[in-house]
Amino acid sequence: MIKVGIIGATGYTGIELLRLLLRHPQVQITLATSEKHAGKRIDNILPSFSGATDLVLEELNDDAITSKCDFAFSCLPHQSAMKHVAHWYAKGLKVVDLSADFRFASAETYAQWYEPHSKPELLSKAVYGLPELYRDQIKSAQLIGNPGCYPTGAILSLVPLLKAEAIIAESIIIDSKSGVSGAGRSASVDSLFSEVNDSFHAYKVGKHRHTPEIEKELTKAAGQSVVISFTPHLVPMDRGILTTMYAQSQPNGPKDTASVLKILHDAYKNEPFVKIMPEGILPKTKEVRGSNRCHIGAVYDPRTNRIVIIAAIDNLLKGASSQAVQNMNLMCGFEETMGLQALALLP
């Protein structure tokens, strides 16, 4: 049983951590903070938790966190996260940070896409929290940079194909579509129901901050610098990211769909949370909603010699909070799937 703090508990990723951890057999939530609702019972702000907790939301106080918790999840915004996390880290807490602050080994890359990093000395201590790629390092890490929502599906899909030299790195195009919860829970005209409902659009074309995070992992897998086109879109739905990826097949690469799927299947056949769809079945976001799953499908198109790979995740779960819990399970020596067995809520 570990004592866990959720820092920033009333945003969407914080709410999901509450939901998952209140039912986790090895966790006791000892502290939850909220700038906006400090002093109020969680179940007064979020009635879905009535009867499940008597916890009162607190203001963010680093000393309270380090004295009450063994483990902290930070749902703070980037830049704010690094300052607080550094304090907890120094006191020996294990930390999963859900911001971008500890996702990059290079302070320069971070500075280029975000702002300058004030705790660069911590970057080499942090492990990128994608268990399917870095399980062993995560097990012994004290600090995890939890992946961004868009990168999770893209990286899981493309890394095995790059490692297998199946696709041409220069040709990769990533067209992603996300549910609105990805925009967070702050008041904003752009995320009002009547603005986004029954509508669809792209945003930040060529400029989204998840681009370097994806490129970093693809570069490692390819053994060469990979530069991608990445276009995010907003879907009028609560949850889910579907990522459609295009890449040219290498001259010696796969020339039918079954061969593409075999590479993916071989890479993930023992993974509890990554499922490769059989030929002819393509993933739907609803089929992973509420679960810690990533579903991947693929099609080889002989007309263009292109491979189309499609990945679906729940952006708040495998794209954020349940992936964070998966990391916690590994860091604490619990069963990796503990508290994460829920199947998708359908319909």
Next chain:
Amino acid sequence: MIKVGIIGATGYTGIELLRLLLRHPQVQITLATSEKHAGKRIDNILPSFSGATDLVLEELNDDAITSKCDFAFSCLPHQSAMKHVAHWYAKGLKVVDLSADFRFASAETYAQWYEPHSKPELLSKAVYGLPELYRDQIKSAQLIGNPGCYPTGAILSLVPLLKAEAIIAESIIIDSKSGVSGAGRSASVDSLFSEVNDSFHAYKVGKHRHTPEIEKELTKAAGQSVVISFTPHLVPMDRGILTTMYAQSQPNGPKDTASVLKILHDAYKNEPFVKIMPEGILPKTKEVRGSNRCHIGAVYDPRTNRIVIIAAIDNLLKGASSQAVQNMNLMCGFEETMGLQALALLP
């Protein structure tokens, strides 16, 4: 560990039973039927279950059911249900029937709103599966008529107020709003996305078949015949029923909101799945989505001397499948909350 069959596994209530029971610690699903998809693996039809089961869907065969199962959930349509259930019952299986066929003690009432009943002798054996009202009878029952989706919230809200003689029975008006999954998973123009999205309407005004089911329980609670106005509406959402109820306060009835809430709170204070909202908080369907909860709120309006009571459930869960599992837990001597602890999926 019991051996369970799900009869009609690829409709929405069947899918929810699969989801819940595949993760239930005391259940082994030994059989699942589907008229439409017999012979196919469940996870080919429903990829959300990939990796969670190797089961192949079967045709409905009563002998297979009685030989492979200790317990059966019937998701068959009414009339078809009674025939098959009678067979399984005779062979000693415990059964929860999700149709209307075993919800009425009176074959006449059933005949008046549905069609004539072909197994009237079974009606006295069946228990109405609303655990908060009939827990003890359910524990010893072999056959349960699982409540309809609309009645669950309405009955749970009004019964305590009638028993407390707080409201005038003749004045009850029930205005209900349901998500589209309540219409089932059969092909139909009326349930197409583009027909119901961004739209709202009432249907079957004064004629809906859940009317007598509600009246039957209110009549018992009131100790006098209760006739209600009941109007169902369709909401462009997947899941959830919000029921808004109006009733005149008795001359000696409650004259403020706190008094109304006290009656409800006293009735349900020990119930794991019924939560009374504090004054000033009204239930939202999303706050119970994915859970076995019923949330109830109320307001007393001094201008009209009317009490407004509002109940929210997930129509596929407390309104159908998780309530069925709650009944199973009681019938089999398991912990009542086993496998039903999930908190609402929000957002």
Next chain:
Amino acid sequence: MIKVGIIGATGYTGIELLRLLLRHPQVQITLATSEKHAGKRIDNILPSFSGATDLVLEELNDDAITSKCDFAFSCLPHQSAMKHVAHWYAKGLKVVDLSADFRFASAETYAQWYEPHSKPELLSKAVYGLPELYRDQIKSAQLIGNPGCYPTGAILSLVPLLKAEAIIAESIIIDSKSGVSGAGRSASVDSLFSEVNDSFHAYKVGKHRHTPEIEKELTKAAGQSVVISFTPHLVPMDRGILTTMYAQSQPNGPKDTASVLKILHDAYKNEPFVKIMPEGILPKTKEVRGSNRCHIGAVYDPRTNRIVIIAAIDNLLKGASSQAVQNMNLMCGFEETMGLQALALLP
């Protein structure tokens, strides 16, 4: 050709006025204001108007309005509206005010539900802008208080039944359901897509400010004081209000559905924008979306002797902006239906 100003042009009712009036054959929009976007071209803020106008949004300036416009639509919030409208009115402009400030003859009623009124002397000059009830007064009015979104459907439905002494005034219950655009276009957590999508709830039970507006008109029609129960709900859709109304039939009132429909049909048979559904057909909000229509259906329930009346409007159109244009047409001697002939956008 009249010169028209839209004051508050980038909220939802302002956007609808722009859309309607840019295509109105007798209107030239000479001014549009926006607190937030002053100085920017309309089509930069609202690309749906690209190519349709070169207008630049201005700050609110009463002198600019009175010098550039013959006619003004105010989409300002209540309290702010009354101050500015008084100025324009004094300069001879014709005005339709879409706030609550000129809907009440009684400054006391206004003060009781809103705040004290600072221009009570104008209340007797203003006409309540429901053309089906007050067409003649509107034609000669200089100032219109445009009805609230909820009252329009409720009043149009109940007034003929009260005038015909068909229903018992004390028994009226009004259960309304509105799309999210009714909450306006200001940043707010409660109206975020992920908060309201796939959810349904009631709000301001017994306290909504449209209550006295409805009661005022019902009282006039009944010739006696009418006090109602009114419950608004939020539907996860952009537009539309469906109002479900319950009332006891008078002892000599209608005892079948056809008789109820006849009263309504007789009242509106010459109205271009109010349509009574034939027996067996109930209105859907989508069937009036994008139009200036009010569709009304009804059912008499012999079991309870209650009449259920159901009305559907587009809350931004017949519930706000197109009703405002209908009023303008009457005030300016144009054809009443000019610019308002669009049929519902379906699906």
Next chain:
Amino acid sequence: MIKVGIIGATGYTGIELLRLLLRHPQVQITLATSEKHAGKRIDNILPSFSGATDLVLEELNDDAITSKCDFAFSCLPHQSAMKHVAHWYAKGLKVVDLSADFRFASAETYAQWYEPHSKPELLSKAVYGLPELYRDQIKSAQLIGNPGCYPTGAILSLVPLLKAEAIIAESIIIDSKSGVSGAGRSASVDSLFSEVNDSFHAYKVGKHRHTPEIEKELTKAAGQSVVISFTPHLVPMDRGILTTMYAQSQPNGPKDTASVLKILHDAYKNEPFVKIMPEGILPKTKEVRGSNRCHIGAVYDPRTNRIVIIAAIDNLLKGASSQAVQNMNLMCGFEETMGLQALALLP
């Protein structure tokens, strides 16, 4: 004034034709057919038309069509369309066919992606009904093959860039996202609200029948054979297609966003229905919903030397029915924009 028949009037494209043509100043609808609802008044089936027409739906009868109509819109399925259209054509009617049957000059291409063509002799008579490319031919045509919903936005976006030799034809990738109305109004489990709501997926990857229609026009523009990757997706919304297109900039092609936009702007500066978004603004489907518009935006990404072009249309309007009316206006010598001036319905 022309006498117009709508053949297949109760599907989504037929409903839109009814809506537009009932308000078109030069059109009298003399006939409307419906296989399913023949014999019933239109407004009984579609109450949004109550008060707007007394027309009764008829069965499909070629002789009735040719005797009652000067002009026919066919909303029949492909294969069925060609047989009936040939009959009307022979009798001298002008026809816009909304199926795929007259979109291809080559019977072979049609046969390869659809089925063999039974009226190949008519293909050379038909004009592809994209007015921005073929205005002059349309003016003198008797038979129009109205474009598919996906091709309209893709072709309008890419043709000017290919003609200007701005992009490399081999590199074109087209990732499209459509609202659910594109799937039509037939009963189907896959289009049920609860299947597609809050979900997103791709379908027919590399195999969709609109592929050759796009390739045909791009090939003409490029002066060389163009083979594309085309991936359609389903968005949980009623209407709208957003198409995201990727292409490498030619060595001498545009190297900033302004240069890309200039090519597009020059191509469409006099077009009433195609609007190029200024730099920094990207189209949203809701901003064209209910209009005959195509909005196009673009971004040049120097990191990859790729151009990303994004087009938004209403799939039922510029993607089907209002484009058909635009063609009718041209064929009949009416003002091209007649009856098509409506601005987008927002929100």
